[in-house]
Amino acid sequence: MAPLLLSVHVVMAILFVGPPAVAVSLFPRLAPAAVTSPAGPAEEPDLSAARLLHRVTRVYGTLSIAVPLAGIALAIVQGRMTEVWILAAMVLTAVAGALLALRIIPAQRDALDHSASPADRRSMAMLGGIFNLLWVVVVVLMIVRPGAMY
Numbered sequence: 001m002a003p004l005l006l007s008v009h010v011v012m013a014i015l016f017v018g019p020p021a022v023a024v025s026l027f028p029r030l031a032p033a034a035v036t037s038p039a040g041p042a043e044e045p046d047l048s049a050a051r052l053l054h055r056v057t058r059v060y061g062t063l064s065i066a067v068p069l070a071g072i073a074l075a076i077v078q079g080r081m082t083e084v085w086i087l088a089a090m091v092l093t094a095v096a097g098a099l100l101a102l103r104i105i106p107a108q109r110d111a112l113d114h115s116a117s118p119a120d121r122r123s124m125a126m127l128g129g130i131f132n133l134l135w136v137v138v139v140v141l142m143i144v145r146p147g148a149m150y
Helices: 001-031 047-065 064-080 084-114 118-144
Strands: none
Touching: 001 047, 001 064, 001 084, 001 118, 047 084, 064 084, 084 118
């Protein structure tokens, strides 16, 4: 059972966490800008790419809830729920999920509705970087497993 759960956990992590990780990185560059030209209003930007990235962030971000659920099931089957690296990964995953749901997705939605200032773009880029860094740390924890009982 553990090999199956591990396979499901890893495949879901790749398929469900990867797309929002890329989308949050690309969105700030494609978000509509709140800049007007001295010669008059600029042409209306093509928002289709930004809308697509926002949808990818929302849909795959929601699907990514399955990743920690499979991880928890795997940790229970393996008897590892109390190991430090599992607990740290769970906390970091919760922080990444909260960041996505409470800050990144609303910021993207606001940018699509009202256009993004340069400060908004920098903030979205920073939040995306933090989101991705959290996932990098989780992956390193999964590989290194500090404090694991072998």
